[in-house]
Amino acid sequence: MTSTPTSTVQLAHTFADELPELTLDWQAAELPAPELLVLNESLARQLGLDPAELRSPEGLGVLTGTRPPPGARPVAQLYAGHQFGSWNPRMGDGRALLLGDLTAPSGARFDLHLKGSGRTPFARGGDGYAAVGPMLREYVLSESMAALGIPTTRALAVVATGAVVRRERALPGAILVRVAAGHLRVGSVEYARATGDVALLRRVADHAIARHHPTAADAAHPYRALFEAVVAAQAQLIAQWMAVGFIHGVMNTDNMTLSGETIDYGPCAFLDAYDPTTWFSSIDELGRYAYGRQPAIAEWDLARLGEAMLPLLGDDPEVSDDLDTAVAWATGALTSFGALYRAARRARYLAKLGLPQAVTADETDPLIEQLLTLLKQGRVDFTGFFRALTAAASGDDAMLSGLGAPEVELQTWLGQWRRVGADSIDAAAMAAVNPVYIPRNHLVQEALDAATAGDLAPFTTLVDVLRDPFVERPGLDRYALPADADFAADFQTFCGT
Ligand code: AMP
Ligand code: MG
Numbered sequence: 001m002t003s004t005p006t007s008t009v010q011l012a013h014t015f016a017d018e019l020p021e022l023t024l025d026w027q028a029a030e031l032p033a034p035e036l037l038v039l040n041e042s043l044a045r046q047l048g049l050d051p052a053e054l055r056s057p058e059g060l061g062v063l064t065g066t067r068p069p070p071g072a073r074p075v076a077q078l079y080a081g082h083q084f085g086s087w088n089p090r091m092g093d094g095r096a097l098l099l100g101d102l103t104a105p106s107g108a109r110f111d112l113h114l115k116g117s118g119r120t121p122f123a124r125g126g127d128g129y130a131a132v133g134p135m136l137r138e139y140v141l142s143e144s145m146a147a148l149g150i151p152t153t154r155a156l157a158v159v160a161t162g163a164v165v166r167r168e169r170a171l172p173g174a175i176l177v178r179v180a181a182g183h184l185r186v187g188s189v190e191y192a193r194a195t196g197d198v199a200l201l202r203r204v205a206d207h208a209i210a211r212h213h214p215t216a217a218d219a220a221h222p223y224r225a226l227f228e229a230v231v232a233a234q235a236q237l238i239a240q241w242m243a244v245g246f247i248h249g250v251m252n253t254d255n256m257t258l259s260g261e262t263i264d265y266g267p268c269a270f271l272d273a274y275d276p277t278t279w280f281s282s283i284d285e286l287g288r289y290a291y292g293r294q295p296a297i298a299e300w301d302l303a304r305l306g307e308a309m310l311p312l313l314g315d316d317p318e319v320s321d322d323l324d325t326a327v328a329w330a331t332g333a334l335t336s337f338g339a340l341y342r343a344a345r346r347a348r349y350l351a352k353l354g355l356p357q358a359v360t361a362d363e364t365d366p367l368i369e370q371l372l373t374l375l376k377q378g379r380v381d382f383t384g385f386f387r388a389l390t391a392a393a394s395g396d397d398a399m400l401s402g403l404g405a406p407e408v409e410l411q412t413w414l415g416q417w418r419r420v421g422a423d424s425i426d427a428a429a430m431a432a433v434n435p436v437y438i439p440r441n442h443l444v445q446e447a448l449d450a451a452t453a454g455d456l457a458p459f460t461t462l463v464d465v466l467r468d469p470f471v472e473r474p475g476l477d478r479y480a481l482p483a484d485a486d487f488a489a490d491f492q493t494f495c496g497t
Contacts, residue, residue: 007058009049011100011112013073015183018207021200022188023075028065028097028175029118029128033162036060037132037456038139038463040156043179047156048105054157063157063177065097065114072100076120080194081187081254082304084288089194091187091254092122095129098183109211112156113178131171132160133448134494136459138176138265140447144439144466145262150240151233152262153180172452181261182211186305187254193308198320205312212259223312224329226258231302231337233260238298239344243352244435245271245382247291249281249493256301267493270438272482273404274375274382280441280493295345299337306330352386354393354430355421363420370413378404381482386434387472393427435469437476441491442483 016023041051053059061067068074076093083091097120099112115138116130139155146152161173184207192201202223209216209226213233219225237260241248248255249267257263267281276292284290289297306313313330314322349368350357375385380403388399392414400410418425439462447459465479472480482488 007062007067007069008053009059009062009069009102011069011072011102013075014101014109015077015098015111015207016073016075019200019203021195021197022078022191022204023098024078024092024121026074026076026097026120027118028068028074028114030066031064031161031163031175033160034060034064034066035160035162036063037158037160037174037451038136038459040139040143040154043154043156046104046106047102047110047179049102060159062099064159064161064175065099065117068099074099074114076122077183077188078122078191079185079187079254080191081185081252082190082301083252083254084284089191090122093120094123094126095119099177108181111178111180111183113153113180113183115176115178116161116173117175127165129161129163129165129173130176131165131167131452132158132174133171133452134266135174135176136448136451137444138178140444140459140463140466141265141268141439142178142262143463144469145246147467147469148240148244148435148438150244150246150262151237151260153178155179180257180263181259182208182257183263184208184212184258185254185263186256186258186301186308187252189258189305189308190253193311198311201309201311205309208258221317223309223317224333227306227309227313227330227333228336230258230260230305231333232340234298234302235337235340236260236344237262238295239341239348241294242291242345243348243433244438245274245291247271247279247289248294249279249284249289251289251294251297251301253301253304256298256305258305269441269491269493271382272441272488273379274372274385275379276376280491282492282494295338295341298341299334302337303334306334348433351429351433353389353417353421354425354427356424356426359420367413367416367420370416374405374409374413377409378406380404383435383438384480384482386430387436387480390427390430390434393425393430432470436472436480437465437469439466440479440481440483442487443479445491 044051074097078092080089081091097114097117101111103109119128135158139158142152142155156177156179159175163173164170165173192204205223213229216222216225216229247269255264269280271278277290279287279290310326311320313326315325391399447462450458
């Protein structure tokens with residue numbers, strides 16, 4: 001008798017051990033014909049995993065959750081959340097599982113998480129599955145964000161399941177294997193608070209501190225320090241989104257992490273023409289999550305976090321019924337979001353403009369706002385403009401014309417920019433922050449359509465291009481250009497993917 005080889009992947013179950021009330025032991029669904037579509041080999045190595053082993057039948061069993069490694073304990077996570085502003089007391093992983101966590105060779109701890117692994121008791125009306133297109137979409141978008149230097153969950157693999165998923169039409173099914181610093185969301189804290197169990201709320205906060213914001217443990221008031229740390233991390237994150245034109249699309253509180261990583265790439269997309277009122281998500285009827293509203297929405301979500309944490313935010317962290325003091329403190333702490341966001345945004349735009357960070361706000365704020373007004377007036381391609389400006393910083397203004405900005409105003413603005421920058425505009429620094437290649441909506445669509453029809457080549461090429469977004473390379477011109485106007489006018493993204 002031959003023994004069945006087992007995986008050498010070792011997974012702990014820290015979350016389930018520490019917060020069992022927020023988990024439900026669950027198993028991934030069996031799959032008719034799993035086939036590995038894409039494996040992120042460099043990420044696998046960073047995690048200390050062997051790509052060759054992950055490609056083996058045992059590895060595929062791990063990646064799909066159908067044969068978890070010995071000792072693993074997959075769970076569905078429970079959380080609540082505000083969806084489009086409305087309270088939902090019970091959401092949780094309807095089609096996802098936390099497979100476990102591991103410690104990478106760097107010493108950092110990561111969750112391995114599956115999306116599309118079958119129905120759980122939290123599936124409500126959903127079928128528990130996911131289609132190839134949307135899972136590859138999360139893969140390419142999240143990997144692009146990582147390459148842009150933006151905190152994000154990562155994508156380790158996409159496995160086709162061999163099953164058919166019914167959406168508007170029949171589609172091939174898939175599982176995404178996601179890697180994250182952690183999966184605690186604002187909605188996790190809201191869930192704990194809603195149970196009325198303050199001891200549980202405290203343990204959730206302790207877990208968040210230990211895992212994501214360890215310096216808060218040394219503060220005089222660790223829970224206040226935790227709240228401040230999450231506010232600061234989100235202010236930085238949203239400023240980074242805005243600086244590359246990223247529109248998340250569904251900033252519900254269950255899709256905001258405590259770690260400060262971008263999570264849940266459902267209906268997200270990048271701006272082409274600069275217009276703060278842009279949104280693409282078909283389910284966002286009122287544009288609640290439009291590009292320009294993201295900072296205000298983040299603050300709204302953080303207010304929900306503050307409310308959920310109130311029993312921990314009184315003067316004495318051990319006293320949970322000091323709510324008046326807690327409300328007063330949390331209200332004040334929340335106002336720091338605006339200042340932190342504005343400072344982070346200014347820093348990002350100064351970098352995009354090649355200006356030293358020391359230039360005074362009096363000089364630079366009007367410069368930034370006037371530029372954005374120009375871009376909006378001319379419906380100028382946001383990414384293309386800053387790359388053309390990078391060339392202009394080296395003396396080549398040619399790329400700037402024809403982008404749509406009103407010519408006279410643009411020349412005036414360029415004069416001001418050069419005056420403010422004096423001799424210190426740094427073209428090399430600009431090239432390091434203004435990407436050439438972002439996941440253009442039409443290119444993503446083209447790659448996913450081909451992959452759904454069985455051809456992964458355009459997807460693989462796109463992922464390769466986006467892995468190195470700041471270095472212009474020959475032969476890749478079409479990856480740097482926006483979609484034509486017809487495509488842009490009709491483009492929509494879909495949730496319920
Ligand atoms: P999302 O919009 O991806 O953040 O998902 C919101 C909630 O709906 C989460 O609780 C998901 O687990 C759940 N969900 C989304 N799609 C499905 C599906 N096809 N089957 C079951 N649950 C789903
Ligand atoms: Mg979600």
